[in-house]
Amino acid sequence: MELFAVMRSEAFTLWEQAALWSVLGVAVLGLLYAGFLTVEMLRHDTGTDQMRRISRAIRLGANAYLNRQFRAILFLILILAGLLYFTAGEQHIALGRACAFLMGSIFSATVGFIGMNMAVQGNVRVAAASRTSFARALKIAYRTGTITGMLTDGLGLLGGTLIFMIYGEQAYEVLLGFGFGGTLLALFMRVGGGIYTKAADVGADLVGKLEQGMPEDDPRNAATIADNVGDNVGDCAGMAADIFESYEVTIVSAMILGWASFGHKGVIFPLLVRAVGVLSSIVGTYLVRTSEQARAAMHAIHKGYVVSAAVSIIGFCLIGFYYLRFPDQGLLAGWVTLGIDGLDMRPVWTTLVGIALAVAINYLTDYFTAPEKSPVQFVARSTQTGHATTIIAGLAVGYESSVWAILVIAAAVFASCLIYAGTNPTYIAYGVAMCGIGMLTLTGNNISMDVFGPVSDNANGIGEMARLEPKARQTLADLDACGNTTKAITKGIAIGSAVIAAVSLFNAYITDIAKVLQISYADVASMLSISEPMVFIGFLIGGAVPFLFSALTIRAVGRAAFLIVHEVRQQIRDPRIMAGTKDPDYERVVSICTQEAQRELIGPGLLAVLAPLVVGLVLHKEALGGFLAGIILAGQLLAVFMANAGGAWDNAKKFIEDGHYGGKGSEAHKASITGDTVGDPLKDTAGPALNPLIKVMNMVSLLIVPFVIRAESPGGWLWVVVLASVAVLGWAVLQSKRESPAMRKWSAEAVAGQPVEA
């Protein structure tokens, strides 16, 4: 094959070729395993006609949304691919970069699309299985998630490995294209899906639970189907694309930095580590099962995780022994030199730091959001003094949680500094990147656990709407409760890995500048001193970006929810709907959600791409460096705050619903619903979307920095680009803040004295 010409040249030894082909084989194995699980899942029973009808409504709504979203961003993706093609220097690289960009976005979209479709196929099968067997229901729900997990692992590893095999030492820019495509698409999926799911959820809860006292998923609530669709487009499609992107960007950054520091060995080692992760996820996820008597869902899932982790750690050490010291001399040499001078196990230690970091972040997430721990207890207790103190308590818990999360991340970076003490910053950055590799080793398990959440949530919803028998309902409720716990975990890991990846990419930014200007790394570093006023200005502006982004997305949810509340309230006025003799018009709410989520997509997307461009062109490369640092810091702090404050409110509500402080229907319960509702757009829209945002901006900066440096001796065209970008950016922000005519009309009526009854 001509494609692999680079690889078969002198540059790669036979051992290296074998290693790369093995990694590719493992990636394909992961995909085959996903296929196997899909076939297995689809064979299960789909229940009664009514269940199938409900499931079909959810599936149609979800697919209609995704199709519309893909069409909306297709144009932008094609323009960017063209720009990437025409702005690269060499023809060979230009083509590769544009194709890799398309590949990254298609992979990300595919993971989201398939992941979601598996979830909507899985939910009804879980509901059907719950009528006969707890064990089978658990297995279907969990393995539905594993399909997405394996797809993520497989495609992420496949893309990175292929690019390296084809481009060899020229892979740098192509890898950037791959990473950029994946993150950009994930950003769109997160923003669109996040707005959709939370607008539907908030709208459904406000009218259904708070005003009418209906239970969750009551079929009389017109927003019920939209709410279930939202779980799929947000928690499945958006989340899967996002984790794919995290998985992909950590591998891209490790490969880029590995090449810069250690050549081939620095690139192949992280690929081998990832391959071990895929194998251990297959083993661990396969083992997740429980007996009909034990009904121990959480225990089974946890056991699978521990097995995978153990397999991984042993695997890493073996690869370290065998590969890092004597990659060319086969197995035996590795054994012999074990413990002998010159064996460099430092990359292994940094991956283990990554695993430790994942464990620490999981612990913190659990501490700040688990119902029995003191932060949630504090929030729950505050519900007794009303809505306001509930919110205040949640804010305090959220702010505190981001402190500890950032300290843990700082400690991981510090560990990398200690491991590579006395070497140069590039080595340390490689260590940080390997820490990201370690953190996301068990992505297969993480996604299984995460998708398990919305699948069992939806299955429970179908059970409720199809009025299944009590035993099945109990099984579904148990699985749903377990899913609420497991799905909290991935979010913390995703945002933590974003910071780790961004910190390592930041180093690539400096290497990039050094290459373009043909000066030393140290010279570039000294340009980026925080004592430079321009760096500080960029830094202030960068810090503002996550705040602007959050303001836009939160506002979007608030606005869409407002419209849905209006719609549901109007439908509920029909007495036949409340009596249960007529189905509400679910379709209308689904269509409002789709429309509103679409409208908001373009603004944040343009912000992510254009803001670094404007900062770079107007304020130059120093400010752009500060800008990236500011985004990382503010983004991390806000994202963790949002995730954990939201989680704490959510679980405080559940704690009260378990009968404490007066239980369901009490004033305390109402206050806790307010907390949960406020937390929704924070924890499921703005917060998670900050994760791809941080990385998109880093990727864009890496791609444009040669252009930015050339633009420092400005011509007339520069100002044209700047002004056009600013104009588009301004339009996008205003567009995001604009209110729909229906909303304006309604609020004008309200001001004029016709308040909508609450």
Added chain:
Amino acid sequence: MELFAVMRSEAFTLWEQAALWSVLGVAVLGLLYAGFLTVEMLRHDTGTDQMRRISRAIRLGANAYLNRQFRAILFLILILAGLLYFTAGEQHIALGRACAFLMGSIFSATVGFIGMNMAVQGNVRVAAASRTSFARALKIAYRTGTITGMLTDGLGLLGGTLIFMIYGEQAYEVLLGFGFGGTLLALFMRVGGGIYTKAADVGADLVGKLEQGMPEDDPRNAATIADNVGDNVGDCAGMAADIFESYEVTIVSAMILGWASFGHKGVIFPLLVRAVGVLSSIVGTYLVRTSEQARAAMHAIHKGYVVSAAVSIIGFCLIGFYYLRFPDQGLLAGWVTLGIDGLDMRPVWTTLVGIALAVAINYLTDYFTAPEKSPVQFVARSTQTGHATTIIAGLAVGYESSVWAILVIAAAVFASCLIYAGTNPTYIAYGVAMCGIGMLTLTGNNISMDVFGPVSDNANGIGEMARLEPKARQTLADLDACGNTTKAITKGIAIGSAVIAAVSLFNAYITDIAKVLQISYADVASMLSISEPMVFIGFLIGGAVPFLFSALTIRAVGRAAFLIVHEVRQQIRDPRIMAGTKDPDYERVVSICTQEAQRELIGPGLLAVLAPLVVGLVLHKEALGGFLAGIILAGQLLAVFMANAGGAWDNAKKFIEDGHYGGKGSEAHKASITGDTVGDPLKDTAGPALNPLIKVMNMVSLLIVPFVIRAESPGGWLWVVVLASVAVLGWAVLQSKRESPAMRKWSAEAVAGQPVEA
């Protein structure tokens, strides 16, 4: 006088001596004017016996609180003074630094103490005057604020000028001591006062307004007196100490950087500018008056402000012409060289940038918090869909507002870069510092406007409790509404100036390191590159500090409010209190507030002092540099978010109370009260306290950096200091999070099934 030996030596020209004595004269003039206004104010009538009784209760509560607070921190202040004395090198400087530290803290305390006492004397006189004359009531309320304003101007200018006159070119460390003392005390006043005022306010509103439907300041509400005491200890004492500290730190940083860049001229110019500001504030504030027919309070206050600004701008330009070019050749030479080559007006332009920045920040604050503008309209509209959407809308508005505020500040720094383009970073930093000087020129007017708020608020409260006649009540309500607008302005300026001052102090940090290590500025700058992993680690940790601090203070308010709600609910069970035949026990609530606010003081104070020490000793000077940058960024973003989200909720509530969306008593109104209550601890406790926090940490870092550098070759003692600091810090944080026994008992009962009725 031996004291001024330095000044009379060769170092200062006669012109310089004259300039400095003039500045000192203006400072004293400001203080005399404050004295004159005090005598004038105290001469006014104090109304009926009942009014005097209420006013006395507020005064006693407020003074009891301040006395207790001063006693609590006295010990810490003395220890720090001792440490400052024993860790400085030269005996002469050591004594100066310790004394300046004490002077700074005493000045700050004095401004707070006197400011508050004037307010509690003024409020009853305003209430009494309202019975006969609107014009007189306005004049008394406004001038009560001017007393504090002039005290701030006078003492700030006096301290800085005296230190320079005594120490000349050795003033650096002494000025740092002065700045540190002022900021540290302001931090305590802000934290303690902020917790007090908001605990009382939230507690009073939750039971009074929300549960019982009482109006504000209803005498049957046991928290009423505490609420009014809180307005004084928070909005008067805390605010005054804080603004004093901002005024002082901007002058300190301008003097330090002025000396480093331009020698004498660089120091004397900002002092002269400030003197002009004092004179223009005297003129402008004296002109604030209205006629009995017009009742145009806002117009009069605004007119005074414009006059002051005009006088200042003209004054700055004149000083530029006369002083900057030919300080030694008298007036005529200045005229002659006007416009001639060599006249360096750049420092004047940077002060004008400062005035422009103040105007821009005022505009932004107004835009995001004024009832008629679209952000507050958005929040108000969101109240129709309930508590949760109200909060979501306010969060979105707050996040967005911090974006624009930080962009404006970045633009001001950028303007300084442009004005000093082509020079070195020290000049630019001086430009930034002069921008801070410009921003706070009209501190006299700002404080007058700010104190006017709580004074008229209290007067209105006294009017309500003493059941004054309707005409007087209308006058007081009008003044109160006007005060709500004027008092919002200072907060934005204070936090903006904190960032400006911190950015300029940051430069002093680098100069400091260069001096200790005896290397060039550029070498130090290159150590502080954001590409250095240690800088990045410091940076992450620094960003976490404002979040931790906010979590602790918000939590403290929530906890104290919880206790007050409990107390007020219990008292209200007595039917005689609700019937108005028996006064509630105000004293108990006052004492709960005092106790809780005290308990919370030490934690944040220790955090501010010890965190930089631990970071510096463990992670070294590079990390400490990153740490400062992280604090500035996260602190600014959070502080503006909190101030404006709080302001928007507050005014959305007022908008609804004006009869929109169903007006008082509607569901929308209840939701708006929730928003206002959530905003209270954000905008009046955590947010404003971040302002001194940022600067305290900068000051501490500047003071400890020589010690940190020496500690990089560590001995055993180092780890003793580190471990002790970490232990104290951990204790402080835990102490801040601890719950009182009463609270634990109550919530244990609630969990056991005896929920307190809401």
